[in-house]
Amino acid sequence: xxxxxKGRYGLRAMLEMALNADNGPITTRTIAERQEISERYLExxxxxxxxxxxVKSIRGSQGGYILSRSPEKITVCDIIRVLEGPIAPVDxxxxxxxxxxxxxxxxxxxxxxxxxxDAIIEVLDSYSLQDLVDESRTHGQNKAEIIYDx
Numbered sequence: 001x002x003x004x005x006k007g008r009y010g011l012r013a014m015l016e017m018a019l020n021a022d023n024g025p026i027t028t029r030t031i032a033e034r035q036e037i038s039e040r041y042l043e044x045x046x047x048x049x050x051x052x053x054x055v056k057s058i059r060g061s062q063g064g065y066i067l068s069r070s071p072e073k074i075t076v077c078d079i080i081r082v083l084e085g086p087i088a089p090v091d092x093x094x095x096x097x098x099x100x101x102x103x104x105x106x107x108x109x110x111x112x113x114x115x116x117x118d119a120i121i122e123v124l125d126s127y128s129l130q131d132l133v134d135e136s137r138t139h140g141q142n143k144a145e146i147i148y149d150x
Contacts (some may be wrong), residue, residue, distance in 0.1 A: 001088045001120065003080065009037050010045045010083040011076060017055065018129040019136065025064030045083060052082040071133055077124035089116045131142040
């Protein structure tokens with residue numbers, strides 16, 4: 001399973017919002033500049049994040065985006081699922097709609113793919129945005145200088 005730029009950039013944008021949560025809404029332009037993401041592409045990523053209830057948009061001259069929940073209540077897995085879809089290395093073990101195949105009753109490799117899927121989910125669920133914020137502050141980086149290679 002390889003994450004696309006949707007998942008990687010979306011996580012970076014969410015982290016930028018978490019890092020700046022005390023400063024109020026952050027504009028797409030600011031996020032895009034700090035994270036070196038196309039503003040147009042970022043706007044496309046924010047739509048499903050907003051629909052999923054992970055972010056809110058604030059209108060007006062002081063507007064922008066904020067997290068809908070506290071950073072400790074948003075996991076990396078929440079973000080990746082919204083932007084990338086169900087987590088699965090192969091379709092037959094898709095967590096939402098496993099694709100049935102003729103071999104499912106006796107396929108010895110299906111168990112491996114299930115364990116791979118579960119391990120990925122376990123790791124992604126074990127990190128919250130707050131964990132990433134704390135880690136970035138432990139490294140002593142200035143908020144405005146942080147560019148994550150996630």
